[in-house]
Amino acid sequence: GAVTRATTEQLNQLREAAISAGIETQFSPEEAGAGLQSLATPGQTAAQATHTLIPVLDLAAGSLGQLGVAQSAEAVVGTLNAYGLAADEAAGVTDKLLRVTQLTNFQTRDFQTGLAKAAAAGSVFGQSLDDVLITMGLLRNRNIDASSSSTAFRESVRRLGSDSRAQQAILGAGVQLFDQQSGKMRSVVDVMVDFADA
Numbered sequence: 001g002a003v004t005r006a007t008t009e010q011l012n013q014l015r016e017a018a019i020s021a022g023i024e025t026q027f028s029p030e031e032a033g034a035g036l037q038s039l040a041t042p043g044q045t046a047a048q049a050t051h052t053l054i055p056v057l058d059l060a061a062g063s064l065g066q067l068g069v070a071q072s073a074e075a076v077v078g079t080l081n082a083y084g085l086a087a088d089e090a091a092g093v094t095d096k097l098l099r100v101t102q103l104t105n106f107q108t109r110d111f112q113t114g115l116a117k118a119a120a121a122g123s124v125f126g127q128s129l130d131d132v133l134i135t136m137g138l139l140r141n142r143n144i145d146a147s148s149s150s151t152a153f154r155e156s157v158r159r160l161g162s163d164s165r166a167q168q169a170i171l172g173a174g175v176q177l178f179d180q181q182s183g184k185m186r187s188v189v190d191v192m193v194d195f196a197d198a
Contacts, residue, residue, distance in 0.1 A: 003040040010046035017050040025057045031069055032057065038073035048087035052076060055090035062098045063108035075111040082119040083129055096133060104137025106146070114146035121154035125161040126184045134189055153188075161185050173198040 006014060014036050022029035035056055039049040052073075060072040067075070079085070079093050097115075100106050106114070114136060122132035132153065139149035159166040160177055170177055175194040179186055 003037055004044075004046045004049065006046040013050060014046050017053055021053050021057055024054065026061055027057050027069065035060075035069040035073055038070040039077060042074070042077050042081070044077060044087065051087035052080075052090040055094040058091075059094045059097060059108070062094075062101075066107060066109040067111065071112060075108075075115055078116050079119050079129065082116075082123045084123075093129070096129060100133040100137045105140040105143070106133070106137040106149075107140075110136075110140065110146035110149075114150035117150040118153045121157050125157040127157055127188055131187045131189050157185075157188050160188065160191065170195060 018029045018032040018036060021027065021032035032053060035053055036049050039052050044052060056072045056076050057069065059076060060067050060069045075097060076090050076093055080090060101108055118132050118136055135153050136149050139152060140146065167177055173195055175191060175198055177185060177191060
């Protein structure tokens with residue numbers, strides 16, 4: 001209540017959400033309540049936290065013990081915030097986060113050290129969450145640790161998006177960095193595929 005500044009009615013909604021989550025997931029209502037607190041701490045309202053809770057618990061369960069509820073909340077909320085996504089989009093974010101761990105060496109334990117930096121940079125330079133996760137997964141497949149992978153991603157999109165020398169090097173190979181119609185930076189995945197071909 002103190003963290004969310006919730007009204008009595010909203011506190012009742014949070015209580016019901018914790019009980020429902022305790023029924024629907026492997027976590028107890030007490031663990032779900034701790035999850036709600038973890039969601040409220042970075043600024044989610046009571047209503048947002050009730051939408052985000054089940055996807056956060058799903059991520060914690062899907063991590064097979066690599067992430068606790070608080071760490072899962074941090075990964076989901078941080079990604080939502082980086083991309084300006086609504087709380088009701090948390091399930092889609094969780095699905096993508098779990099999917100990348102199934103397809104690549106990017107593991108849920110890597111979210112703490114890698115996801116925040118990469119998602120923030122990706123958002124600033126117009127890179128989709130899909131492109132961020134694909135790039136991070138491919139870097140992890142090369143046995144590059146998560147922290148180094150996120151730094152490499154962040155620096156590559158920053159340089160491609162704002163460094164004239166890096167832009168000239170790519171343009172000199174005949175690869176377009178920016179979409180001709182929108183003027184926005186193209187997907188870093190597409191740029192690198194084109195650059196490799198060139």
